[in-house]
Amino acid sequence: MDILPIDQSAREGRPPRVAPSTRMSFRKWMRELGWRHLVGIAVVLFAVFPLVYVLSASFNPGGTLTGSNNLFREISLENYVDLLGDPRRPYAAWFANTLIVGLTTSAGTVFLGALAAYAFSRMRFTGRRPGLLGLIIVQMFPQLLAVVAIYLLMRGISDVFPAIGLDSLIGLILVYLGGALGVNTYLMYGFFNTVPASIDEAAKLDGAGHARIFFTIILRLVAPILAVIGLISFIGTTSDFVIASVILTSPEKLTLAVGLFRYVSEETSTNYTIFAAGAVLAAIPVMALFLWLQKYIVSGLTAGAVK
Template sequence: MSIQIDPAAISEPSEEQPRKPAPHPRMSFGKWARTLGWRHLIGIAVVIFALFPIVYVLSASLNPGGTLTGSNDLFRSISLENYSTLLSDERRPYAAWFFNTMIVGVITSVGTVFLGALAAYSFSRMRFFGRRVGLLSLILVQMFPQLLAVVAIYILMRGIDQIFPAIGLNSLTGLILVYLGGALGVNTYLMYGFFNTVPTSIDEAAKLDGAGHARIFFTIILRLVAPILAVVALLSFIGTTSEFVISSTLLTSPEKLTLAVGLFRYVSEETNTNYAVFAAGAVLAAIPVVALFLYLQKYIVGGLTAGAVK
């Protein structure tokens, strides 16, 4: 028995028309204000609160009047006179201060990252006597403010200056060594939490191939923990370039001062006080920090949060 199929009964599949999404009901203004509007208001207020000091200092640096009260009207008069005065002042060598600050900041940040990474790797991967005591000691030491150690640091550096003047008082090398010792504890503990997020199976696989701790650390681990290294370098650079108390205690020669100490002289002297020139110097000093922050911003969020959860 044969089956007859009517060709007319077979219809070509029709292309389905894309369904239009159902329109969302319009949200009333009152409901929008209760659910989303207050967030926008808080965000705008925070942005204004954060940007106003920056805009005010920038306006003061461009104001040729030389006083902060004359800068209340933002950008009323614009001139580069303050920047010219800042760079041409022979009694206050701003270029030397800027160069000194960059040297101290770069060397301190690189040294802090390297030494902190070595210590964090040891605490994270090696098991040795005194490991837990060492970690607790790092936390306890950071509870005491660094300001309490200024007198002790000065006496210690004065004693070293009598034997090794190159690393004693009024030397950038001695200041760098002090910064390295002060920042090693907290940065080591910060990196220790990040190192624990790296699986130990990677180390075991490398050891099976004959790699030692040094090769594992320099060729494998450092590449995996790049975000926390960038965060520590940024925090160390910002902290050292803006530090005032220790640098003002150890440095005395005008040509060896850092920016924080040197710019303070524009507002601390009773005669010839010029806040506008101080503002110009502060604007120029902020450029390297902002540039470094923008360059490393992709690592900041991951580096600060990855080591928080184990």
């Protein structure tokens, strides 16, 4: 217990006053704060356990998931060596195709979406409000409804321009760009509106046009939303399976999601530990991109759009 400094009562020979204890009892702490910590720990364990299990299975040379129940019982790089050295599985080509599609789609989505969002936010033209409304309405329909239409469209394009039709990475990138522009443009439009229009007016007084304002001023102020859109687009394209499996057919042109699935489903003796090794390697680009863009995301949440 804390003892107060000597006061008049102590000088007169009476016992000093004692300050009441401010420590919270364990029961009260559990009732007010402790249960939140327990819930947080449970959620973290629930989210981390599948990742740890897959990582443990990738180091298990047994070949089945049954032997991976004991986490990290055996540690070996045999699965990674088999994954990268088997000529029947061009994993390196799948990895390169995934990076090409993911990075190109992310860059294109950010650039085209930013151009459209700037036009909707700063310019006034005929059809502006119907265009924004159309972006919202299009996103109400599930994307799976368009798979058959996309396949027929790409097959028709293959007869005229085979380079951008079926079984081509360029065609897959174009499909991803068309499907991602709607919702991403609308998200960027809302963020562009937070940038004061007085900045554009001051730049116009100095003789700057729309292109110079957009590339030298606006893009720097909206960097946080560009980072978020780029990250979401990269994660969505690299993990997509349905559209990629419909468009890509050649083994050397597959992405990681399609290639690993076909390897597991077509082999007579499925080796899930090699699949786990491929999944671990596939997660590295996503983690690296997230860590690289994290500073932009955090700066946008803390500092705002205008600095």
